[in-house]
Amino acid sequence: MDKPKVATASLAGCFGCHMSLLDIDDRILKLIQLVDFDKSPVDDIKKFTDRCAVGLIEGGCANEENVKVLQDFRRHCDLLIAIGECAIMGGLPAMRNGIPVQECLAEAYQKGPTVHNPSQQIPNDPELPLILDRVYPAHEVVKIDYQLPGCPPPADTLWEALVALLNGKPLHLPYELIKYD
Amino acid sequence: MIERTLGIPSDEKETKVASQNPLKRIALEPVTRIEGHAKVTLLVDDEGHVRQARMHVVEFRGFERFVQGRPYWEMPVLVQRLCGICPVSHHLAAAKAVDRIVGGENLSSTAEKMRRLMHYGQTFQSHALHFFHLVSPDLLFGFDADPAIRNVIGVAKKYPDLAVQGVMMRKYGQEIIKATAGKKIHGTGAIPGGINKNLSIEERDVFLRDIDQMLDWAQSALKIAKDYTTEHLKQLASFGSFPSNHLSLVRKDGALDLYHGNLCAVDAEGNKIFDQVDYSSYLDYFAEEVRPWSYMKFPFIKSLGPEKGWYRVGPLARLNTCKFIDTPIAEKERKEFMKLGKGKPVNVTMAYHWARMVELVHAAEKIKELLHDPDLQGENLVVKGKRRSEGIGLVEAPRGTLFHHYRVNDDDQVVMANLIVSTTHNNEPMNRAVQKVAEEYLDGKEITEGLLNHLEVAIRAYDPCLSCATHALGQMPLLVELYDLEGNLLDRKARGE
Numbered sequence: 238m239d240k241p242k243v244a245t246a247s248l249a250g251c252f253g254c255h256m257s258l259l260d261i262d263d264r265i266l267k268l269i270q271l272v273d274f275d276k277s278p279v280d281d282i283k284k285f286t287d288r289c290a291v292g293l294i295e296g297g298c299a300n301e302e303n304v305k306v307l308q309d310f311r312r313h314c315d316l317l318i319a320i321g322e323c324a325i326m327g328g329l330p331a332m333r334n335g336i337p338v339q340e341c342l343a344e345a346y347q348k349g350p351t352v353h354n355p356s357q358q359i360p361n362d363p364e365l366p367l368i369l370d371r372v373y374p375a376h377e378v379v380k381i382d383y384q385l386p387g388c389p390p391p392a393d394t395l396w397e398a399l400v401a402l403l404n405g406k407p408l409h410l411p412y413e414l415i416k417y418d
Numbered sequence: 419m420i421e422r423t424l425g426i427p428s429d430e431k432e433t434k435v436a437s438q439n440p441l442k443r444i445a446l447e448p449v450t451r452i453e454g455h456a457k458v459t460l461l462v463d464d465e466g467h468v469r470q471a472r473m474h475v476v477e478f479r480g481f482e483r484f485v486q487g488r489p490y491w492e493m494p495v496l497v498q499r500l501c502g503i504c505p506v507s508h509h510l511a512a513a514k515a516v517d518r519i520v521g522g523e524n525l526s527s528t529a530e531k532m533r534r535l536m537h538y539g540q541t542f543q544s545h546a547l548h549f550f551h552l553v554s555p556d557l558l559f560g561f562d563a564d565p566a567i568r569n570v571i572g573v574a575k576k577y578p579d580l581a582v583q584g585v586m587m588r589k590y591g592q593e594i595i596k597a598t599a600g601k602k603i604h605g606t607g608a609i610p611g612g613i614n615k616n617l618s619i620e621e622r623d624v625f626l627r628d629i630d631q632m633l634d635w636a637q638s639a640l641k642i643a644k645d646y647t648t649e650h651l652k653q654l655a656s657f658g659s660f661p662s663n664h665l666s667l668v669r670k671d672g673a674l675d676l677y678h679g680n681l682c683a684v685d686a687e688g689n690k691i692f693d694q695v696d697y698s699s700y701l702d703y704f705a706e707e708v709r710p711w712s713y714m715k716f717p718f719i720k721s722l723g724p725e726k727g728w729y730r731v732g733p734l735a736r737l738n739t740c741k742f743i744d745t746p747i748a749e750k751e752r753k754e755f756m757k758l759g760k761g762k763p764v765n766v767t768m769a770y771h772w773a774r775m776v777e778l779v780h781a782a783e784k785i786k787e788l789l790h791d792p793d794l795q796g797e798n799l800v801v802k803g804k805r806r807s808e809g810i811g812l813v814e815a816p817r818g819t820l821f822h823h824y825r826v827n828d829d830d831q832v833v834m835a836n837l838i839v840s841t842t843h844n845n846e847p848m849n850r851a852v853q854k855v856a857e858e859y860l861d862g863k864e865i866t867e868g869l870l871n872h873l874e875v876a877i878r879a880y881d882p883c884l885s886c887a888t889h890a891l892g893q894m895p896l897l898v899e900l901y902d903l904e905g906n907l908l909d910r911k912a913r914g915e
């Protein structure tokens with residue numbers, strides 16, 4: 238029988254949640270016997286090759302690209318899990334939500350003490366994806382099946398959750414593994 | 419890989435590109451096995467000649483603005499959320515800046531050594547992660563191997579012992595971070611003027627038990643990188659390579675120092691551009707150019723101007739700027755490495771991997787040295803002095819020099835924040851590497867997946883960490899789209915409409 242597939246995405250996050258997944262350390266060798274990885278920044282699979290049992294989402298949506306990737310994950314994954322504060326509620330990137338975007342632009346590209354910008358231009362190439370007006374948590378964009386809190390969630394939390402879900406068991410995490418920080 | 423011919427534009431964005439360039443656009447997105455989000459675009463004419471190659475950083479954060487109003491003591495825990503790969507670097511650079519605000523920059527020896535242990539622990543884990551998890555597939559399987567096996571899982575299946583070593587080395591570094599910072603990712607150890615805990619004898623003994631093993635494994639990783647580079651030198655010497663300036667912090671006596679030092683820059687021939695510059699005066703030496711096609715700015719040395727003043731940072735640059743390394747095995751290895759440059763700085767891009775592994779060994783040696791230091795069990799954790807309204811903190815992060823700069827008001831709120839992160843310094847070099855590889859390998863050929871991976875290989879040499887690099891926010895025509903659960907567009911609003 239084919240192994241179930243897992244895909245992962247980092248949207249507007251810091252990769253810390255992906256790093257926490259790697260913090261399962263030597264259990265990663267067990268994990269790759271249990272599942273195959275599909276689209277993920279840790280391998281070179283850039284487009285879904287198959288339907289996935291589980292999709293792990295780090296980070297919320299800050300630009301149109303994030304939205305497209307998230308929708309693509311919803312279409313290809315049976316279960317979608319938001320991991321970490323950024324995916325669950327926007328996290329640190331969402332600190333910009335209360336501020337007019339124009340002010341952030343001016344600060345980064347015109348006002349900063351090291352900025353050299355004689356023409357006062359601001360990056361606007363068509364190759365750059367459109368920025369959303371604010372940072373949206375994953376569940377405001379697509380349906381999310383589970384949320385694992387923490388910044389990042391501890392490696393044990395990710396491990397226990399994955400193993401339970403891949404074995405079709407209900408998700409009962411002990412109190413110590415549920416962290417909000 | 420997405421390939422689009424611009425004759426049939428399917429949306430506004432493409433129309434815009436098409437009207438500017440009657441060339442074929444090839445996009446490689448996302449760039450994988452790097453940390454963060456980027457894409458590479460190539461514009462190719464009818465004969466298949468590469469006219470333009472660019473690496474775009476496509477994310478933004480807006481950090482400089484949104485931390486304004488927050489209390490300064492939040493900075494060390496807040497800014498590290500820019501990057502989960504090297505959070506310790508941001509944690510420490512921010513802490514060093516904040517130390518100056520509380521007048522506590524002359525740390526107690528316990529605090530300084532705890533922070534150094536944290537930093538070398540992170541360098542150890544970060545270099546191991548990059549080499550084993552992200553780069554080894556290219557070296558072990560070849561640049562154009564089947565992408566299905568060209569990843570860490572492929573490595574684990576074919577070379578299980580090596581994979582286990584990589585995983586255990588990363589774990590060791592992460593455990594050191596946990597013991598010094600409280601948590602493996604986004605810890606809280608460094609506080610204004612010091613540190614919030616010391617290292618107990620029990621904690622120390624656990625690390626001492628395994629350190630010699632780590633040092634052994636680090637040396638065998640170094641050997642892989644060294645042998646690979648020397649064996650393939652003919653191909654690698656020119657691969658994405660070019661002469662450049664190099665920048666790093668160095669200790670007062672010129673030694674490699676990743677936690678603290680003064681700024682030193684050399685040119686491609688090894689002449690000093692400046693040396694032993696106090697980093698508090700960085701504003702006199704550096705500026706960052708804004709270009710419309712990337713959110714990442716392009717830093718340069720002011721006295722040389724934007725055309726000539728760009729430089730490289732990170733392991734390669736550090737070995738090129740320092741006079742020596744103060745640990746014996748790494749120093750011996752440094753000397754061997756420098757032979758590659760024949761008395762001048764090494765400008766081979768792919769030599770980054772070898773240089774990084776020399777630092778991996780150095781980090782293990784430093785950790786060992788620190789663990790034997792009784793100061794780690796000291797009780798004096800925090801010092802404070804005369805308050806200032808401004809603080810600048812620099813460290814040598816795994817990927818290169820990291821600048822943090824804050825100004826605060828009388829109510830302890832941040833009123834100005836400026837960051838130049840390691841990967842940003844390497845922006846121009848990474849773009850040059852992409853251009854060079856595109857011209858050399860893709861020009862006039864049928865472009866295959868394997869050839870495209872060559873571009874990524876050149877980018878990966880720099881170990882770019884684009885999460886950090888994208889804390890800046892750029893102007894885009896703002897767009898909000900609201901979709902239902904099936905992905906149907908419900909509402910769409912663009913700024914200014």
Ligand code: SF4
Binds near residue numbers: 250254324329499
């Ligand atoms: S939740 Fe925390 S660790 Fe995860 S992406 Fe966000 S900031 Fe990084």
